[in-house]
Amino acid sequence: MRTGYGVETVRAAERALMARLPEGALMQRAAAGLAAACNGLLGRTYGARVVLLVGSGDNGGDALYAGARLARRGAGVTAVLLAPERAHEGGLTALRAAGGRTVVAPGAVVEGVAEPVGGIIARADLVVDGIVGIGGKGGLRPAAVELADLVREAGVPVVAVDLPSGVEAETGEVAGVAVRADATVTFGTYKPGLLIDPAREYAGAVRLIDIGLGPHLPGGALDAAGTGSDGSGTGRGRSDDGSGKGPSPSPAVEALQHGDVARLLPRPDAESDKYRRGVVGVVAGSARYPGAAVLAVAGALRSGAGAVRYAGPGADTVIARYPETLVSAGPPRKAGRVQAWVVGPGLGDEQDARQAVAEVLDSDVPLLVDADGLRLMDLDAVRARTAPTVLTPHAGEASALLGVPREQVEGARLASVRDLAARTASTVLLKGSTTLVADPDSSVPVRVNATGTGWLATAGTGDVLSGLIGGLLAAGLPARDAASAGAYVHGLAGRLAPDPPSATNVAGALRHAWHDITT
Ligand SMILES: NC(=O)C1=CN([C@@H]2O[C@H](COP(=O)(O)OP(=O)(O)OC[C@H]3O[C@@H](n4cnc5c(N)ncnc54)[C@H](OP(=O)(O)O)[C@@H]3O)[C@@H](O)[C@H]2O)[C@@H](O)CC1
Ligand SMILES: Nc1ncnc2c1ncn2[C@@H]1O[C@H](COP(=O)(O)OP(=O)(O)O)[C@@H](O)[C@H]1O
Ligand SMILES: [K+]
Structure with missing residues (x-):
């Protein structure tokens, strides 16, 4: 069974897991998985040109840390910052320490320092979309739309971090412009938006990275990696972190796989x-x-x-x-x-x-x-x-x-x-x-x-x-x-x-x- 959980449930599981891990460990797991996927897509990382699109949340943080890893393997990495003053601090430091550089997105709300990034994006061997992930609300904002348009016009390969920016994680709806990815590297669990059209079409090939979230999700599901979902969907929740936020006790969506269907089909x-x-x-x-x-x-x-x-x-x-x-x-x-x-x-x-x-x-x-x-x-x-x-x-x-x-x-x-x-x-x-x-x-x-x-x-x-x-x-x-x-x-x-x-x-x-x- 492949399961997709809603944002509140994912966040509750994340809190429960983070409480048991050193600060930042989860993001490092996510970034390591993301960087490995980028290496795979690039074929040869040394000398490759990688452009990170970086929003102001942790989705951008994932992109920055993954970019640092790629830079350490010899990629030329440029981060385009949508909100320079709010970009993930640790991620920025790591990227700069690894030799990556930063530029300000054209539509960013800062005075006088925006750089034209169209050329940088057009020459990229890979664009990493870290504009927004599960924290996204409503359609992309104008500065993000501008970047998404540049990427589409350039026609270069795109990897989305967790979700293609602009799609609704909970529902698979797409309000306005969203980034079209060739591949999406998602963390811990599928989100409904990765499984349901029209958003699914924006995600390209979806790769799930196990970051240890499974045991903290209702039902202890571990998705396609296959290490724990009982497929019952009954979801006796183990994700309660005492926050009282009350995530849903079962996945929002689930997708049968071959084995599940084999068990269901009648046999004389x-x-x-x-x-x-x-x-x-x-x-x-x-x-x-x-x-x-x-x-x-x-x-x-x-x-x-x-x-x-x-x-x-x-x-x-x-x-x-x-x-x-x-x-x-x-x-x-x-x-x-x-x-x-x-x-x-x-x-x-x-x-x-x-x-x-x-x-x-x-x-x-x-x-x-x-x-x-x-x-x-x-x-x-x-x-x-x-x-x-x-x-x-x-x-x-x-x-x-x-x-x-x-x-x-x-x-x-x-x-x-x-x-x-x-x-x-x-x-x-x-x-x-x-x-x-x-x-x-x-x-x-x-x-x-x-x-x-x-x-x-x-x-x-x-x-x-x-x-x-x-x-x-x-x-x-x-x-x-x-x-x-x-x-x-x-x-x-x-x-x-x-x-x-x-x-x-x-x-x-x-x-x-x-x-x-x-x-
Ligand atoms: N959960 C997990 O287990 C793990 C999660 N991890 C990662 O964290 C990500 C979630 O991070 P997050 O919570 O910081 O939110 P995120 O998606 O970066 O967005 C928030 C920012 O976006 C902005 N913004 C909002 N809407 C917008 C729009 N329409 N158009 C443009 N911008 C918009 C919003 O701006 P604001 O409203 O504050 O001005 C805010 O700054 C998750 O997807 C995954 O990648 C992994 O690191 C490890 C494990
Ligand atoms: N774009 C698509 N991709 C995959 N399956 C599709 C697509 N469009 C339609 N289908 C499937 O094709 C079938 C069409 O059924 P339906 O619309 O009832 O056609 P009809 O009435 O002519 O039999 C359904 O199973 C539907 O899910
Ligand atoms: K994203």
Whole structure:
């Protein structure tokens, strides 16, 4: 499990750890990791030109100490100071002692000493972005924007310290200009912003440096380095430092990894039969969109469920393509017993479709609602359900349900998915470049899936996903696990399918993804 913690939680863990370490030790660990990553990126440090962008906080301090280390290995290091009088003192001293030099940023609020730095940045072999880290608030200030613009125009390689400056650590939102990094070296734990778009895109390749924070984070998680997260996300907090600030008792976000998904996927045993393995019912497709029925069934057939029932007008098309499906042309209530329903892909909006959605909403088994089903469902009926409900909107569908513009959902994906889950009392999977899965209980970490690829943005892949997750629900997975494991397998299938894949190819590649995960 990869976990991302919010800023208050990180700070509480940092305080608890710092209380046990000599002054400055933590920053030295961070700087050592950062310098090692820079050495790796530079290839040859001796003689390289390195430019540090240095803000007034500890993020700038990390950059300065790392710069000192690079200077001692023969790099020519120049620190561009955004606030010369407030830059980290120890870091400045270390850099100067190592032979590094400092210049004042053009927009810095000091009189008469600013130097043009555009040329220095343009000639750099590497820029280290230490403008601001987890202490950042709101969009970058004008002087920082000016530096970010210079870096973008220069097109030189950039390493961000802890976070790309300008992105929101807590949410993954980006208000205005932010630094675009090729790599981000982050300390102690991932931050949600490093895992969620649009911020994730600014971070480039993220490297986590273990600075000993893990045991002080709730749940004792140590992230991808893999030395301690129990993956339960229950997070009995050990981070309480007595400050009374009350950090969240669990990670804000978590991302399943191969091993986690392998443990979740159903596996038949000696006692299994097709009913015990779960029967999933698919209500999808219409005269207008018959293909959606086939694609949703294709996903369900590769979900590990014991059987797939199809109910609706696409029965003949489905049986012709997949003879193993149990089909009926009537309404869902006449289809026979199922352990979970999938409703919505390509359903259209005729009266029959409306009725079918109402019927499955009324059922007492887990239910996934997608696509047209999201438009046709009655929200009060959704909230009144006793069995788990999973909604799988893309940003457009989520915006309609929330009554906000689509851009607002795309810019604030974490807040949107949480809001929708709370409002609908459902597990919500928000599709897109990073798929998010939120539980109706807001204290439960949001799952982030990053296995996808832009190639998945093609018609019909969402239908395959619905069938797959529905099958996992029928097999008995809890809603959040079914949705996040389904997104993981589906994203991986998108990568394993030949480029450029169609939805049919993605469905076909599900078995390769499954095999890749479980063996
Ligand atoms: N936690 C850990 O375990 C460890 C943390 N470590 C490091 O410490 C970092 C956190 O340091 P931090 O707390 O000093 O905050 P930081 O990110 O430097 O920003 C504060 C400064 O930025 C300024 N500023 C604010 N918003 C701004 C904006 N929009 N645009 C421009 N400027 C803005 C703000 O100015 P002010 O509001 O005071 O005028 C203030 O001076 C963390 O990210 C990591 O790198 C590691 O060393 C070791 C382990
Ligand atoms: N840029 C992207 N990167 C990765 N995955 C994406 C991207 N855009 C869309 N996807 C994925 O593609 C699928 C598209 O689903 P959906 O929008 O419902 O399409 P359709 O309704 O045509 O089936 C979802 O799984 C979504 O997460
Ligand atoms: K930074």
